[in-house]
Amino acid sequence: MDIQTLTFIIVGLTFALYIAIAIWSRAGSTSDFYVASGGVHPVMNGMATAADWMSAASFISMAGIIAFAGYDGSVYLMGWTGGYVLLALCLAPYLRKFGKFTVPDFIGDRYYSQTARTIAVICAILISFTYIAGQMRGVGVVFSRFLEVDIATGVFIGAVIVFFYTVLGGMKGITYTQVAQYCVLAFAYLVPAIFISFQMTGHILPQTGFGATIADGVAGEGQYLLARLDGLSEELGLAAYTSGIKSKIDVFAITCALMVGTAGLPHVIVRFFTVPKVSDARLSAGWALVFISVVYLTAPSIAGFAKVNLINTVNGPDLQGVEYEAAPDWVKNWEKTGLIKWEDENGDGKMFYSGDERNEMTVDRDIMVLANPEIADLPAWVVALVAAGGVAAALSTSAGLLLVISTSVSHDLLKRTLTPNITDKQELMWARVAAAIAIALSTWFGINPPGFVAQVVAFAFGLAAASFFPAIILGIFYKRMNSTGAIAGMLVGIIFTLAYIIYFKFVNPAANVADNWLFGISPEGIGTVGMVLNFIVAYVVHKLTGDAPQDTQDLVESIRYPRGAGGATGH
Amino acid sequence: MAFKSEELAKAYWRDNISLVLKLLAVWFIVSYGFGILLVDVLNQFTFFGFKLGFWFAQQGSIITFVILIFVYVKRMAALDNKYEVHEE
Numbered sequence: 001m002d003i004q005t006l007t008f009i010i011v012g013l014t015f016a017l018y019i020a021i022a023i024w025s026r027a028g029s030t031s032d033f034y035v036a037s038g039g040v041h042p043v044m045n046g047m048a049t050a051a052d053w054m055s056a057a058s059f060i061s062m063a064g065i066i067a068f069a070g071y072d073g074s075v076y077l078m079g080w081t082g083g084y085v086l087l088a089l090c091l092a093p094y095l096r097k098f099g100k101f102t103v104p105d106f107i108g109d110r111y112y113s114q115t116a117r118t119i120a121v122i123c124a125i126l127i128s129f130t131y132i133a134g135q136m137r138g139v140g141v142v143f144s145r146f147l148e149v150d151i152a153t154g155v156f157i158g159a160v161i162v163f164f165y166t167v168l169g170g171m172k173g174i175t176y177t178q179v180a181q182y183c184v185l186a187f188a189y190l191v192p193a194i195f196i197s198f199q200m201t202g203h204i205l206p207q208t209g210f211g212a213t214i215a216d217g218v219a220g221e222g223q224y225l226l227a228r229l230d231g232l233s234e235e236l237g238l239a240a241y242t243s244g245i246k247s248k249i250d251v252f253a254i255t256c257a258l259m260v261g262t263a264g265l266p267h268v269i270v271r272f273f274t275v276p277k278v279s280d281a282r283l284s285a286g287w288a289l290v291f292i293s294v295v296y297l298t299a300p301s302i303a304g305f306a307k308v309n310l311i312n313t314v315n316g317p318d319l320q321g322v323e324y325e326a327a328p329d330w331v332k333n334w335e336k337t338g339l340i341k342w343e344d345e346n347g348d349g350k351m352f353y354s355g356d357e358r359n360e361m362t363v364d365r366d367i368m369v370l371a372n373p374e375i376a377d378l379p380a381w382v383v384a385l386v387a388a389g390g391v392a393a394a395l396s397t398s399a400g401l402l403l404v405i406s407t408s409v410s411h412d413l414l415k416r417t418l419t420p421n422i423t424d425k426q427e428l429m430w431a432r433v434a435a436a437i438a439i440a441l442s443t444w445f446g447i448n449p450p451g452f453v454a455q456v457v458a459f460a461f462g463l464a465a466a467s468f469f470p471a472i473i474l475g476i477f478y479k480r481m482n483s484t485g486a487i488a489g490m491l492v493g494i495i496f497t498l499a500y501i502i503y504f505k506f507v508n509p510a511a512n513v514a515d516n517w518l519f520g521i522s523p524e525g526i527g528t529v530g531m532v533l534n535f536i537v538a539y540v541v542h543k544l545t546g547d548a549p550q551d552t553q554d555l556v557e558s559i560r561y562p563r564g565a566g567g568a569t570g571h
Numbered sequence: 572m573a574f575k576s577e578e579l580a581k582a583y584w585r586d587n588i589s590l591v592l593k594l595l596a597v598w599f600i601v602s603y604g605f606g607i608l609l610v611d612v613l614n615q616f617t618f619f620g621f622k623l624g625f626w627f628a629q630q631g632s633i634i635t636f637v638i639l640i641f642v643y644v645k646r647m648a649a650l651d652n653k654y655e656v657h658e659e
Contacts, residue, residue, distance in 0.1 A: 066629075071610075074628035078602045081633045085598050088640045089591045093647075207630065211620030224620050242614070242625045252607050259602075277658045279648060286640035293633050300629040477588075560584055561656040563573040 003374075006384040007146045014184050014388045021177050042280045046287025048175040049271045051182035051396040053288065054295060055131070056138020057457040059185055059393035064368030066303035067310075070233070071244035073303065075254040075524075079461070081289060081296055082255070083262020088285035091263055092272040094476045096281035097559040099273070102404075103266045103468060104412045110475040111483035112552055114417060119490050121412040123467040124266045126494070127460050128401045128408075129438055131265075134457035135401070136162070136439075136446030139394040141366045144337040146387050151337055152447045159443040162398045163436065181392040186294055188389025192373040192382050193298045196305045199376060201225060206301035214308075219317035225304060232311050235319065237356035241307070246522075247514065253525030254458070260531055261461025264469035266408075267400040278562035306368045309375045314353040314361060321350030330374035339364035402435045409434035459501050462527025466493035470534040479556035480547040481538065489538030497530035573656050583654040590646055594639050602632040 058080065066073030100106055104124060108117025136155055139162065144154025193206040200218055203209030214220045220228040229241040239245040246254075262268065271288075272281045313331075316322045324342060331351075334340040341362040342351055353361040370390060373382045410431035414422060422430070467490050474481040474489075501523045504512040514520055521529060547553070558564070574580040605613055606628035613624030621630075651657035 071625055071628060074606060074625075077629055078606055078632050081636050082598065082602050085594070085636050085639050089594060089643055208619065211618075211626070213620070226621065226625075242622050243611075248607065252603060255602065255607065279644070279651070279658060282640075282644045282647060286637070286644055289637050289640055293637055296633055297630055557580070560587075561573055561580075561654075562651055562658050563656040 048178035049288035050291035055397035056394035070241035079258025086263040131460035133445035210301035236354035257527035260465035264464035406431035465527035466530025485542030493534030
């Protein structure tokens with residue numbers, strides 16, 4: 001059976017599984033449909049959080065970016081896991097005790113201000129929207145390859161499926177569906193990694209295989225894999241794999257923006273509102289990180305193996321280039337999507353990949369994970385499985401984000417702020433309209449991306465870091481912080497960060513080089529500066545305008561210990 | 572007020588903050604310290620085939636993060652019990 005048919009079957013089977021679980025759990029508990037996680041064990045909730053959290057960026061794009069960036073790719077690994085420590089230690093237990101529905105609710109109530117709530121809503125929409133644009137491109141990459149269409153058509157097909165899945169299906173809130181999605185994506189991520197690790201190093205565990213020596217019969221046998229990578233990189237004029245080329249301050253700033261942004265992402269925070277107890281909020285964050293680590297500790301190994309394999313296949317074991325006529329099928333299959341290009345510049349009929357003028361290949365970073373099993377010549381069912389994993393990752397995250405966007409617009413913005421008199425039916429209609437508009441806009445951005453999936457997504461984190469994180473931290477740990485300070489801080493943080501990103505990515509992309517950057521910090525990392533600005537502005541303005549009222553300070557006191565937390569709120 | 576006295580409430584919060592700060596110090600040293608700022612120094616050492624700084628950046632820091640959260644969960648549960656503010 002060919003790969004395309006198998007992919008249809010396996011992706012179809014996983015879809016059937018999600019729908020079956022949705023129907024089954026619905027029949028079992030109609031009343032607590034939206035608080036499914038209220039009665040769910042913290043391990044299960046952690047698994048569902050992991051699925052919600054790990055997006056197409058994590059699944060499809062991250063290992064590919066690491067494969068090309070080497071050490072510099074560590075910013076994603078540390079950034080997207082380290083944030084959970086902040087979340088568990090500084091946010092989750094207190095927000096759970098507070099016990100409201102959304103992040104704008106917390107900001108609005110804690111800062112006793114409708115203006116603060118509105119600004120928080122706008123920030124939530126901006127952040128979720130940026131994030132979902134990255135997802136659309138991810139889904140598009142999957143579909144373009146397996147339906148053998150170009151990337152634009154792939155994004156469009158993906159958008160239609162996401163629309164039906166989330167807007168009409170309304171499957172969000174069913175924790176068990178996300179548990180299933182986690183299992184599919186983790187399995188799909190690990191299986192090829194284990195195969196390839198065993199092929200290349202004889203190690204079953206990709207994590208140790210990454211540091212091991214190359215097995216007999218593979219090019220470079222006996223050398224350490226990482227030493228081989230560094231050697232190949234030098235020979236081909238690429239940056240050394242284990243050291244990278246980004247400046248230290250930029251690596252620091254990007255890592256920080258991603259970590260802090262993780263802790264400030266509205267669709268992640270919301271998950272901790274739904275667990276039964278405050279202590280479960282702490283534990284859930286721990287289990288979520290365990291399940292995330294399963295994928296994140298495998299990603300750098302996949303990256304390393306993929307890079308070596310790519311060079312071996314394109315340049316040949318002797319590094320002389322491989323005849324295009326003799327190129328394996330995956331090269332030609334991916335060429336159809338436009339994500340791999342070969343231009344025979346020296347006219348010798350051979351492909352060659354390098355970091356200098358000899359290069360003839362354009363390889364899109366987003367294809368590495370999907371192409372990896374084909375490159376390593378694994379069985380067709382593994383290739384199909386990876387496609388199913390990519391779809392699971394993109395769907396589970398898109399669903400959560402669209403829910404944030406649509407509730408922000410219909411509930412927080414319209415119902416609670418602009419037009420309090422609309423009926424429930426109108427509110428629901430606006431929620432769907434908002435989701436549809438969000439999908440349409442993000443489809444456009446998915447086709448015309450300013451960067452690769454993981455990079456687009458990185459901007460969302462910068463925006464979250466610069467807006468929500470300081471306001472929430474100050475709201476919990478500095479009880480005298482007042483509304484004027486918090487509002488000023490959020491505004492300065494998000495406007496500064498957004499302006500910086502828009503300037504370098506859209507207005508003047510030609511100027512996007514280290515020399516022009518503020519303190520040498522790239523647009524990906526600028527959220528860190530935005531966050532610091534937010535803290536400073538909030539503090540100074542607070543000092544000029546006086547303390548928060550006593551009843552607010554009492555409210556803050558009461559969220560600082562677990563006793564007396566009510567039941568889980570709806571999600 | 573769940574606490575028996577104002578002093579106990581203050582002591583609980585102080586202990587809580589001190590625990591969080593200690594854990595965040597480890598969090599910072601392992602990721603930003605070993606993985607970024609000191610990476611070149613640590614890369615002179617080899618660890619199971621990895622350059623040590625590179626290992627911390629791509630595997631070691633993630634493993635440490637997981638351990639940190641579980642230590643926090645355990646220590647906070649003990650703290651909640653000590654001050655009798657755990658959930659019934």
